[in-house]
Amino acid sequence: xxxxxxxxxxxxEPLPHEDVWSADARQYLFDRWRGTARRYGFREYxxxxxxxLELYTTKSGDEIVGQLYNFxxxxxxxxSLRPEMTPTLARMVAAHARNYRKPIKxxxxxxxxxxxxxxxxxxxxxxxxxxxxxxxxxLSADAEMLALLIDVLRGLGLTSExxxxxxxxxxxxxxxxVHHHGEPGQAYDFYQAIDKLGRESTEExxxxxxxxxFQLDAVTSFINEGRPTPDLQAILDNLNARGLGEFVKxxxxxxxxxxxxxxxxxxxxxxxxxxxxIAGGGRYxxxxxxxxxxxxDLPALGFGMGDVVLLELLxxxxxxxxFDAGLDVYCLIEDEMLRGESLRLVQDLRGAGCAVEYxxxxxxxxxxxxxxxxxxxxxxxxxxxxxxxNLLVKLKxxxxxxxxxxxxxxxxxxMAKG
Amino acid sequence: xxxxxxxxxxxxEPLPHEDVWSADARQYLFDRWRGTARRYGFREYxxxxxxxLELYTTKSGDEIVGQLYNFxxxxxxxxSLRPEMTPTLARMVAAHARNYRKPIKxxxxxxxxxxxxxxxxxxxxxxxxxxxxxxxxxLSADAEMLALLIDVLRGLGLTSExxxxxxxxxxxxxxxxVHHHGEPGQAYDFYQAIDKLGRESTEExxxxxxxxxFQLDAVTSFINEGRPTPDLQAILDNLNARGLGEFVKxxxxxxxxxxxxxxxxxxxxxxxxxxxxIAGGGRYxxxxxxxxxxxxDLPALGFGMGDVVLLELLxxxxxxxxFDAGLDVYCLIEDEMLRGESLRLVQDLRGAGCAVEYxxxxxxxxxxxxxxxxxxxxxxxxxxxxxxxNLLVKLKxxxxxxxxxxxxxxxxxxMAKG
Numbered sequence: 001x002x003x004x005x006x007x008x009x010x011x012x013e014p015l016p017h018e019d020v021w022s023a024d025a026r027q028y029l030f031d032r033w034r035g036t037a038r039r040y041g042f043r044e045y046x047x048x049x050x051x052x053l054e055l056y057t058t059k060s061g062d063e064i065v066g067q068l069y070n071f072x073x074x075x076x077x078x079x080s081l082r083p084e085m086t087p088t089l090a091r092m093v094a095a096h097a098r099n100y101r102k103p104i105k106x107x108x109x110x111x112x113x114x115x116x117x118x119x120x121x122x123x124x125x126x127x128x129x130x131x132x133x134x135x136x137x138x139l140s141a142d143a144e145m146l147a148l149l150i151d152v153l154r155g156l157g158l159t160s161e162x163x164x165x166x167x168x169x170x171x172x173x174x175x176x177x178v179h180h181h182g183e184p185g186q187a188y189d190f191y192q193a194i195d196k197l198g199r200e201s202t203e204e205x206x207x208x209x210x211x212x213x214f215q216l217d218a219v220t221s222f223i224n225e226g227r228p229t230p231d232l233q234a235i236l237d238n239l240n241a242r243g244l245g246e247f248v249k250x251x252x253x254x255x256x257x258x259x260x261x262x263x264x265x266x267x268x269x270x271x272x273x274x275x276x277x278i279a280g281g282g283r284y285x286x287x288x289x290x291x292x293x294x295x296x297d298l299p300a301l302g303f304g305m306g307d308v309v310l311l312e313l314l315x316x317x318x319x320x321x322x323f324d325a326g327l328d329v330y331c332l333i334e335d336e337m338l339r340g341e342s343l344r345l346v347q348d349l350r351g352a353g354c355a356v357e358y359x360x361x362x363x364x365x366x367x368x369x370x371x372x373x374x375x376x377x378x379x380x381x382x383x384x385x386x387x388x389x390n391l392l393v394k395l396k397x398x399x400x401x402x403x404x405x406x407x408x409x410x411x412x413x414x415m416a417k418g
Numbered sequence: 419x420x421x422x423x424x425x426x427x428x429x430x431e432p433l434p435h436e437d438v439w440s441a442d443a444r445q446y447l448f449d450r451w452r453g454t455a456r457r458y459g460f461r462e463y464x465x466x467x468x469x470x471l472e473l474y475t476t477k478s479g480d481e482i483v484g485q486l487y488n489f490x491x492x493x494x495x496x497x498s499l500r501p502e503m504t505p506t507l508a509r510m511v512a513a514h515a516r517n518y519r520k521p522i523k524x525x526x527x528x529x530x531x532x533x534x535x536x537x538x539x540x541x542x543x544x545x546x547x548x549x550x551x552x553x554x555x556x557l558s559a560d561a562e563m564l565a566l567l568i569d570v571l572r573g574l575g576l577t578s579e580x581x582x583x584x585x586x587x588x589x590x591x592x593x594x595x596v597h598h599h600g601e602p603g604q605a606y607d608f609y610q611a612i613d614k615l616g617r618e619s620t621e622e623x624x625x626x627x628x629x630x631x632f633q634l635d636a637v638t639s640f641i642n643e644g645r646p647t648p649d650l651q652a653i654l655d656n657l658n659a660r661g662l663g664e665f666v667k668x669x670x671x672x673x674x675x676x677x678x679x680x681x682x683x684x685x686x687x688x689x690x691x692x693x694x695x696i697a698g699g700g701r702y703x704x705x706x707x708x709x710x711x712x713x714x715d716l717p718a719l720g721f722g723m724g725d726v727v728l729l730e731l732l733x734x735x736x737x738x739x740x741f742d743a744g745l746d747v748y749c750l751i752e753d754e755m756l757r758g759e760s761l762r763l764v765q766d767l768r769g770a771g772c773a774v775e776y777x778x779x780x781x782x783x784x785x786x787x788x789x790x791x792x793x794x795x796x797x798x799x800x801x802x803x804x805x806x807x808n809l810l811v812k813l814k815x816x817x818x819x820x821x822x823x824x825x826x827x828x829x830x831x832x833m834a835k836g
Contacts, residue, residue, distance in 0.1 A: 001473055001509050001709060003466055004497060009510050012461035012524065016517030023462045027452075034445075039768045041743055041775035041793075043430030044441045048421055048543065049467065049529065050487070050499070055419055069468070071489030074533045079422060081468070091419050092427050099434030101792065103778055106430065111467065115492045125466065138779040151768065241758035242765040291419060325459055340659035347660040350457045350569065357459035360521055361556040374519065375459075 006116070006124030013323045021311075024323030026127070029156070029307055029314075030109055033129040036155045037107040040148045042131055045106045047088035049113075053078035055087045058291065067114040069124075081113035085130040086260075086284065086302065087291060093134050093300075094292030102135025102298070123308060129279075132302030134288065139231055142264045142283065142301055143238035149268060149279055149303055150239075150247045156310070157319040163278060165268045166251035167236075170261045170282065172229045173252070176222055186212045194219065194255045223252040231264060260284045263301070270313050278313065279305035328415060330372035331358035332382040334365045341391055342383050345408050349381075353417030373398065381411055424534070424542030431741045439729075442741030444545070447574075447725055447732075448527055451547040454570045455525040458562070460549055463524045465506035467531075471496035473505045476709065485532040487542075499531035503548040504678075504702065504720065505709060511552050511718075512710030520553025520716070541726060547697075550720030552706065557649055560682045560701065560719060561656035567686060567697055567721055568657075568665045574728075575737040581696060583686045584669035585654075588679045588700065590647045591670070594640055604630045612637065612673045641670040649682060678702045681719070688731050696731060697723035746833060748790035749776035750800040752783045759809055760801050763826050767799075771835030791816065799829055 003009055010023035034044070053070050070080035082088060085108055093104060108130045116122055131148055133141045146165060153163055170191075177190055193208040197219070206216040228236060228250045239245050248266075256265045263283030270278060281303025289297040314320045329349055333342045342358065349356045357375055359368050372380050382394045393411045396403045406414065421427055428441035452462070471488050487499035500506060503526055511522060526548045534540050549566055551559045564583060571581055588609075595608055611626040615637070624634040646654060646668045657663050666684075674683045683700030687693070699721025707715040732738045747767055751760045760776065767774045775793055777786050790798050800812045811829045814821045824832065 001470065001476070001512075001711070003509070004468060004470060004491075004495065005493075007466035007468060009466070009513075010462075010464040011510070011514065012463060016514035020514070023464055026464070027462060038744065039771070039773045041745060041773060043743055044428075044445060045430060046428040046441055046444070048425035048427070050422060050425060050531070050543075052419065052422060058419070069491065073422075073487065075423075077422065091421070092429070094419075095427075096429065096434035096438070101789070113468070125468075133778075136778050140778045144778060147765070237758075238761060241761045243762060244765070293419070325461055326456065327459060340655075343656060343659045344661060347565070347662070353457070355457045355459060360551075360554050360558045360562060371519070 004124075006122065008123065008125070012325075022323070025311060025314075025320055026307065028321065028323070029311065030127075032155050033107075033109060033152060033305075036152045037129070037131055037148065040105070040131075040144070040151070042105045042107040042148070044108060045089070045092060046108050046110065047082070047085075047092055049082055049111060050079050051082055051088060051091075053080045055091060055291070056080055056083060058087075067116055069113045069115055082110060083112055083114050085110045085112065085128065085304065086132070086287065089130070089132055089134075089302075090288045090291035090300070093298065094288055094296040097135075097288075097296045097298060103141060104134040105132075106134070107131040127307040129305040130302060132300060134300040135298045137285070137299040139234045139264070140238060142231075143235045143242075145281065145301055145303060146235065146239060146248060146266060147242055147244055149266075149281075149305070150244050152305065153268065153278070156314055158313070158317070160246045161271065162313075162317060163247070163268055163270050165248045165266050166254045167232055167248050167264065167266045168250065168252050168254035169229055169232055169264050170255065171231065171263050173255055176219075180214060180218065182213065188259055190214065191255050191259075192257070194253075195257050197223075197253060226250050226252060235264065254280075256280060256282055260287045260290075262286055266303070268305075274316070275309050275313055278309050279303050324376040325357070326355055327357050327375050327377040328354040328417075329356045329379045329381050330368075330375060330377040331356060332365065332368050332372070332380050333359055333362070334368070334382060335384070336362050338383045338385065338391075341408075345381065345383060345393065345411070348408070348412045349415055352412050352415060354415050379415070383408070422542075424540065426541065426543070430743075440741065443729060443732075443738055444725065446739065446741070447729065448545075450573050451525075451527060451570060451723075454573045455547070455549055455566065458523070458549075458566045458569070460523045460525040460566070462526060463507070463510060464526050464528065465500075465503075465510055467500055467529060468497050469500055469506060469509075471498045473509060473709070474498055474501060476505075485534055487531045487533055500528060501530055501532045503528045503530065503546065503722065504550070504705065507548070507550055507552075507720075508706045508709035508718070511716065512706055512714040515553075515706075515714045515716060521559060522552040523550075524552070525549040545725040547723040548720060550718060552718040553716045555703070555717040557652045557682070558656060560649075561653045561660075563699065563719055563721060564653065564657060564666060564684060565660055565662055567684075567699075567723070568662050570723065571686065571696070574732055576731070576735070578664045579689065580731075580735060581665070581686055581688050583666045583684055584672045585650055585666050585682065585684045586668065586670050586672035587647055587650055587682050588673065589649065589681050591673055594637075598632060598636060600631065606677055608632065609673050609677075610675065612671075613675050615641075615671060644668050644670060653682065672698075674698060674700055678705045678708075680704055684721070686723075692734070693727050693731055696727050697721050742794040743775070744773055745775050745793050745795040746772040746835075747774045747797045747799050748786075748793060748795040749774060750783065750786050750790070750798050751777055751780070752786070752800060753802070754780050756801045756803065756809075759826075763799065763801060763811065763829070766826070766830045767833055770830050770833060772833050797833070801826070 008021045010021045013024045068080045073079050113125050254267045261282040262285045265282030267280040268278040283301040285299040331346050346356050380396045386392050426439045428439045431442045491497050531543045672685045679700040680703045681701030685698040686696040701719040703717040749764050764774050798814045802810050804810050
């Protein structure tokens with residue numbers, strides 16, 4: 001039986017096949033995401049992976065709705081697997097906004113689902129770090145968000161040689177749109193056309209923009225000029241003060257496909273241009289109000305960073321460690337008469353915080369030792385009964401091959417963690 | 419807009435409402451689960467939360483199939499949210515069994531979904547620690563599994579006063595069944611009747627057992643006698659050798675509802691009998707063969723431990739810590755002229771591994787200090803420009819109220835983590 005197309009199985013390393021993913025690398029990534037977000041004062045939240053369908057149809061942005069994993073549950077409710085986290089966040093914040101001091105700084109690591117038409121390598125699920133600040137209109141929140149994004153990537157070993165955050169502004173584009181007499185009802189089409197610039201042919205872009213009364217040349221010269229708005233300049237100044245200026249640049253190509261962005265928007269890319277965007281986000285000051293049915297009105301902004309592109313990038317740059325079981329001790333049981341005493345030693349070592357493995361069933365000594373090496377254990381421990389009847393342990397460091405003879409209690413004391 | 423009934427929202431503590439769950443407690447539990455499993459040499463894996471429906475209809479155990487979140491996806495595949503992890507594990511092991519040395523020791527922390535009829539407090543999803551050993555027929559594997567189960571609970575602060583693991587055997591019940599001339603085709607009904615003993619009326623039990631040719635008295639006297647089979651005795655001896663004997667007892671009431679168990683089965687309960695089972699598992703030596711379509715035949719065993727009962731129990735016993743943002747430093751910005759320099763200090767402290775918060779927007783000094791206290795920060799740090807023009811930091815320990823004056827570099831050095 002096979003897993004569904006577009007879904008992933010995560011195995012422990014070393015991986016048995018190129019078609020599966022590393023559960024160890026995934027956990028490493030989640031730990032780093034979590035650690036950096038916490039250093040920034042963000043708190044973790046999560047919602048259900050299954051939500052009312054209405055949560056996604058309420059807001060515009062039809063490109064998502066066509067790709068939902070939606071169905072009727074056994075109570076005949078219209079439900080959907082979550083395609084993104086922001087609507088859940090807006091729902092949760094709206095429900096209990098009064099109980100939290102603003103600004104709220106929250107993060108989550110949800111698995112998200114989209115039924116995209118199957119293309120080579122395209123997945124239908126991924127994990128995403130979502131970090132958001134809610135209730136702070138000041139641009140300092142936008143800068144804080146960008147600093148977190150940059151530090152999450154730096155925390156994984158990526159440098160300013162590896163990635164860049166492209167900074168843009170929906171407001172700047174909105175002003176451009178109004179200045180060039182765009183029809184209010186066609187703004188979304190305009191944003192979509194900008195979003196696709198460079199990804200479709202010049203002719204196609206010219207045609208699409210022309211259809212809503214815009215000239216491609218005016219658009220490209222606005223982009224090429226790339227003059228920071230006062231908002232963007234304030235953010236750049238803030239990041240420069242932190243020493244993070246080298247990681248960002250203004251780039252009006254970025255506009256973000258989703259309909260709900262209102263202010264600053266940004267995307268992170270690998271500098272060699274080999275991969276799709278590593279992360280993207282921006283301000284969505286009206287979404288909480290929309291989701292809450294006008295009950296709660298809070299400015300908000302955030303970003304999402306998926307695991308797929310990021311793991312590919314880290315792998316390509318040689319920044320993913322190799323993972324093993326991280327075992328401290330392999331307890332050799334060469335004398336089956338000492339199995340009970342060996343089990344006690346295993347138990348005591350584990351109780352002292354060590355990761356310990358041993359032969360579950362009787363096995364030949366050389367096979368046991370080979371197993372200890374395969375598992376990359378740091379030490380082996382072998383119980384022996386001394387002539388006087390007392391128990392001794394031969395503790396061997398597998399890196400140096402040094403061997404010490406200790407009592408069981410001394411072994412536990414020597415190996416105990418923190 | 420509301421979340422779906424039977425699903426949970428996880429918020430950061432302090433919780434805004436009794437109707438929501440703690441994301442912090444959840445993460446604490448996951449960390450402990452993960453840590454103990456790793457000390458036992460178990461490796462993490464995961465599969466998709468959505469699987470082919472067939473994966474659950476292949477094996478018997480109809481009680482699950484009626485409660486599936488199943489639907490047809492946009493490619494018209496019959497799919498289902500996973501109601502349990504074992505079929506996914508069997509599928510993954512069957513796919514790549516040759517590439518792993520046996521025994522395979524794996525764990526996962528999946529979210530599982532069942533559409534149970536809505537009862538007071540009954541959830542339709544939960545998280546579960548799943549730990550399994552595959553490829554080891556020796557009873558030492560059963561003992562290792564039980565030792566892990568016990569240590570996971572001990573690692574959360576629970577003692578032998580709080581919980582007990584009830585040990586039983588499908589094989590013992592099978593022998594009883596054969597000895598009493600049970601019809602081979604009715605064994606599943608028999609197991610179901612045993613499983614419900616004590617949970618339904620004596621009359622009901624007597625009737626059900628009578629219908630398949632069994633006397634309730636014979637059944638209860640077998641249970642009350644409670645004589646360990648040689649298999650169970652071997653496991654008890656193993657656990658006694660580890661010093662874990664006080665946590666287990668033989669109890670033939672336990673039989674486990676699922677159809678696929680073949681050998682030793684067990685359940686962990688709180689000793690006061692206030693909660694449903696904390697965990698349960700056993701041997702399922704035929705499942706990998708069944709799921710792999712006879713391609714791979716490996717003995718296996720494992721257990722599942724859900725988050726819901728466990729969190730309730732820990733809460734009731736006062737064993738759940740209170741969680742906060744775990745902030746090391748709140749950087750006060752009293753002089754807005756020093757915001758840039760303060761941002762640099764924030765950045766440097768975070769770079770040194772500290773969790774740091776600061777006022778995003780300008781705020782009055784007393785409000786900032788109050789915020790630092792609310793957030794339970796360990797220290798405040800306040801930049802000042804000395805008369806000579808150099809920068810100084812007033813670093814205040816909020817527990818002792820001691821204040822030191824240091825240079826920014828000294829503060830970073832003092833506060834740096836590991």
